[in-house]
Amino acid sequence: MPDDMVRGALGLMSGTSLDGVDVAYLMTDGKRVRAFGPTGYRPFAAAERKILRAALDDANDLVDRTARPGALAEAEAIVTRASAEAVEAWQIANRAWLAVEGGRSGAPAPPPVDVVGFHGQTVLHRPEARLTVQLGDGRALAERLGLPVVYDFRAADVAAGGQGAPLVPVFHRALARDVDRPQPLAILNLGGVANVTAIDGDADPVACDVGPGNALIDDFVTDRTGAAMDAGGKLAAAGRVDEDAVRRLLGMHFFTLPPPKSLDRNAFKVAAKVHGGLARASLEDGAATLTAFTAAAVARVVPHLKRPPKSWIVAGGGAHNPTLLRMLAERLAPARVETAERAGWSSDHMEAQAFAFLAVRALDRLPLSYPSTTGVPVPMTGGVVARP
Numbered sequence: 001m002p003d004d005m006v007r008g009a010l011g012l013m014s015g016t017s018l019d020g021v022d023v024a025y026l027m028t029d030g031k032r033v034r035a036f037g038p039t040g041y042r043p044f045a046a047a048e049r050k051i052l053r054a055a056l057d058d059a060n061d062l063v064d065r066t067a068r069p070g071a072l073a074e075a076e077a078i079v080t081r082a083s084a085e086a087v088e089a090w091q092i093a094n095r096a097w098l099a100v101e102g103g104r105s106g107a108p109a110p111p112p113v114d115v116v117g118f119h120g121q122t123v124l125h126r127p128e129a130r131l132t133v134q135l136g137d138g139r140a141l142a143e144r145l146g147l148p149v150v151y152d153f154r155a156a157d158v159a160a161g162g163q164g165a166p167l168v169p170v171f172h173r174a175l176a177r178d179v180d181r182p183q184p185l186a187i188l189n190l191g192g193v194a195n196v197t198a199i200d201g202d203a204d205p206v207a208c209d210v211g212p213g214n215a216l217i218d219d220f221v222t223d224r225t226g227a228a229m230d231a232g233g234k235l236a237a238a239g240r241v242d243e244d245a246v247r248r249l250l251g252m253h254f255f256t257l258p259p260p261k262s263l264d265r266n267a268f269k270v271a272a273k274v275h276g277g278l279a280r281a282s283l284e285d286g287a288a289t290l291t292a293f294t295a296a297a298v299a300r301v302v303p304h305l306k307r308p309p310k311s312w313i314v315a316g317g318g319a320h321n322p323t324l325l326r327m328l329a330e331r332l333a334p335a336r337v338e339t340a341e342r343a344g345w346s347s348d349h350m351e352a353q354a355f356a357f358l359a360v361r362a363l364d365r366l367p368l369s370y371p372s373t374t375g376v377p378v379p380m381t382g383g384v385v386a387r388p
């Protein structure tokens with residue numbers, strides 16, 4: 001098989017917010033994106049979410065990444081089933097689109113989906129202990145779908161001493177090739193955790209997790225009101241930022257470290273309670289302070305980079321929060337800050353697209369991570385391939 005073969009790939013991502021499985025189609029040779037395709041979403045039901053939360057707790061004591069005690073076995077079955085359903089619903093919804101795309105190069109038509117990239121659900125990430133666990137049975141998924149599935153993307157990197165995250169940088173680099181923005185260009189993902197990729201010419205991308213994304217804001221708002229998030233950043237917009245608290249939080253050791261580095265979703269949970277003065281803060285002031293902390297943590301990575309980025313493109317759920325975007329623009333000035341949509345990309349589907357892209361690279365044994373993205377000793381491929 002020529003290694004620049006263009007394949008159709010579906011990526012599946014279930015992020016730290018435990019909301020559901022995103023699915024996205026990509027046509028790619030693993031180097032450039034040839035075309036984006038339709039996307040889909042399969043939410044977790046409340047009962048499923050409950051089991052996934054229990055699995056997060058039960059994963060805390062894991063020392064063997066293959067063990068599935070407590071709720072972990074049931075949670076893994078849920079992730080696998082939800083992912084299969086996400087693909088099957090996507091195939092049904094896009095039958096007409098696939099027929100047209102599949103026939104685009106004449107008969108015999110290439111199979112429209114050649115491979116599925118299955119991230120699974122991270123329940124534990126402790127790279128310093130060489131431990132990272134993503135729930136999801138790739139073999140069972142391959143059998144059920146009748147398609148090759150690439151899964152367990154982070155294991156090889158962590159086993160080699162890397163951070164195992166972030167893995168999107170190689171996809172960010174491919175995206176950056178097709179946009180005209182002044183470099184260095186930073187691509188920021190604001191999920192539960194925030195991560196950044198800095199692209200500067202032909203050098204390998206420099207990347208790391210930078211701090212809390214939306215997780216602290218979500219948790220605080222949920223504790224106080226029961227709502228899942230500060231929708232539209234409305235609460236934060238009405239509050240006053242406690243700059244002293246932001247400074248105290250930025251004093252944490254993590255922020256002094258240069259990239260590469262990665263984070264567990266709950267890395268700042270305790271610190272935010274202790275140093276953020278949140279117990280005494282009003283709902284609005286607490287949301288404003290945590291939103292400012294997220295923005296300030298992003299800006300704090302700049303001194304660790306060789307050159308400050310001239311432009312920032314923001315993706316992930318946080319790109320829907322105008323207050324967070326405003327605070328980012330203030331703290332990153334004079335750099336230009338814009339959303340992924342402005343660049344012609346998708347804030348909500350970038351991670352699923354990334355795992356479609358990574359699956360194709362894994363099939364061709366191309367590197368998924370680099371010393372500058374996860375700290376692996378040499379560029380490394382990864383992922384496990386399950387064939388039906």
Ligand SMILES: Nc1ncnc2c1ncn2[C@@H]1O[C@H](COP(=O)(O)OP(=O)(O)OP(=O)(O)O)[C@@H](O)[C@H]1O
Pocket residue numbers: 014015016017018019189190191192193194213214215217218228229230231232233315316317318320321351
């Ligand atoms: N309209 C909105 N207003 C404010 N915040 C929003 C909005 N939409 C999404 N978000 C935020 O984005 C979060 C979800 O982001 P995303 O889907 O990128 O996270 P994830 O993929 O689960 O996390 P990760 O990338 O860390 O795995 C929500 O929990 C919320 O905080």
Ligand SMILES: CC(=O)N[C@H]1[C@@H]2OC[C@@H](O2)[C@@H](O)[C@@H]1O[C@H](C)C(=O)O
Pocket residue numbers: 015016122125132164165166167168169191192193194195209262263351
């Ligand atoms: C261990 C793990 O699953 N980490 C996620 C999480 O969510 C965002 C951030 O933390 C990032 O490091 C990573 O996901 C993205 C997709 C990545 O690997 O690039």
